[in-house]
Amino acid sequence: MDTPGAAALPAAVPTAHWDALREPAVRDLAWLLFSADLLRAQPPVGMLASAFETADEVAATLEWLHALDADPGALHSDLAAARVTRLGRYAECLLGWFLQHGPTARLVAANVPLRRAGLTLGECDFLVQTQAGRRLHWELAVKCYLHAGDGRAQLADYVGPNLQDRFDLKLTHVLDHQLPLSAREEFASLGHVGPWEPQMFIKGWLFYPHGETTSDPIELDPAHARGWWATRTDWPAFAADHAQAWRVLPRLEWLAPRRHEPGTAEAAGIAFVEASALSERVAHQNGPTMVAAFHLDDAGRWVERSRGFIVPDDWPQKARAFARQ
Template sequence: PRPRRLGQHFENLVAAVLQHSQRYRLVARNVPLRLNGKTLGELDMLVEDRDTGELMHWELALKFYLGLPGGPEERAWPGPNPRDQLVTKIRHLHDRQLTRCDDPVVAALLAEQGWRVGRKVLLTRGRLFHTESGTALPEETNPSHQQGTWLYARTLETAGAVIPHDHWHCPRTLSDNRTDFVAAEVLRDYVQTLSSPVMIRTESGSITFAAPDSWPDH
C-alpha cells in the first residue's frame, strides 16, 4: 500500500530502483542521528557506488510549486500549501540537510557504524507551474525542470480531469477508467470550494493547476 505522504512514496520508488541497479547499492535509508538521547536529524539515504567504493549521502525531495508574478522572492513560488516555499526549501536542503555529514559529531556517529561519507547528492523531482507573465526562478533551479501552467479557477475555460494527489508525480499514468473529463464550469465550482489548488489534465494533455480565488492568502 502507498504511504499517505507523496514524499515517502517517492523515497520508496527510488529505493526500488536502487535495488535493481548494478552500479549503486542502497546501504541504509532514514538513518537516525542521535546523541545522548537527543535526535540531531536524519539522513534520507546512504548509497554506495560499486564502481568507486564511495559512500554517498543522498537527500530526496518531491515538490510542486506555483509561480506568483511580481511577488517578493521569498514568497514567489509557494506550494499548494503556501507555507511551503521554493526558496525556503532550497535553503533547507542545501544549508541544513546536505551539510549534516559535515558536522564532526555526525561523522563520528556514522563512523561508529563503519560509514564514511565521501559525497553528497541532492535528488529532487517535481514540477514548477508557470503563468504567462512569468516569475523569476531561484538560480539553483534546473533550466530543464518539468513544467506546467496554473491559473485561477475563475478563468478556467476548458474541460479537464482532476488528478488525484497520489498521482501528482506521474499524472500521465492514470488509466482511462480514472480519467473523467468534466466541463469547465463544473471544475470552476469544484475548485472554488477548496482551500488549495487542484492538479488537472486538460483534454489536450497539458498538466495545469487550478487555484481557488482565496489562494494563497487563505
C-alpha cells in the same frame, strides 16, 4: 554529475525512451530517475545527485525499467505494504526500490537518524554506494511550487500551494542542515564508514501564472518541469481554449505525466470531465487543486497534455504576501 574516469553521459535521455512504459508506478520511477532537476548545482555543498555514472548504466536502467514494466508485481506489493499516502514518502519508496533492485548504485542505508544526548538532530535519506565505489549521501525532495512574484526572478517567489512552504527556505534547510548531517562528528559513531559525498536529489514541478512571462531565478535548472496556474474566475476561459477532457490529479499522481492505457482496470476507474463540470467540482474547495488536461491519442490512450493548479481568487494576494515574509 561529473564523475572522474566515467564515460560522458548524454545531455538528456529522450522522453520517448521511457514514456512508452505503461504501469503508473514504473513511469513514476522512470520520471524520478530521468526528469530534469529543479535546481542547478549549488556548490560547494549542494551538488546534484544522479543514479548513473556512465552511459552504460543509463542503458542498463532503461532495459531494467522495461522488464519491471512487464512484471511489476513485486513493486506493487512493496508499495501496498508501505501504505503510502504522502507524495514524498511515495518517492522515497520508489527510489529505495531502485537502489535495492536496480542495475546501478546500491543502497547502504535509508532514513538514518542522527541523535545526540537523546535528541534527534536529523535524518539522512539515503546512503548509497556506486559501482565505482563512491559513497554518497542523498537528500531527496519532490516539490511542487507556484510562482507568485509578478515576474520577479527570486526563489522566494515560489510558494507551496497551501502557503506553508517556500522554495528559498527549503533550499536553505537542505544546504545548511540536511546535507551536512553525514559529516557531523556524531554520524561517525553509527557505523556507516565514510567519508560521504552529500548530494541533493530534488525533483518536481514549478507552476507559473498562465499568460504571464516570468524570468527564472539563477538557481533553477532551465529544463525543469513546468505547469500553469489560474484563478477560479480566469480558469474557464483558459480551459475552453486548452482541452476538452480534464481530471483532478490526486497527490500520488503528481510525479510523471499521466497516461491511461485503454482496456486497463486503472483506465476504467478514471473519470474525465468537461471544464464546466470541473469548475463546479473545485468551486467549494478551500485551497488550490491540481488538475490535468488530456487528449485521446491515435492508440486510444488518454495522454496528459498539461497540468496546473486552479486557485481561489484570493490566493494570489495571499501568496505574494507569503513570498515577502
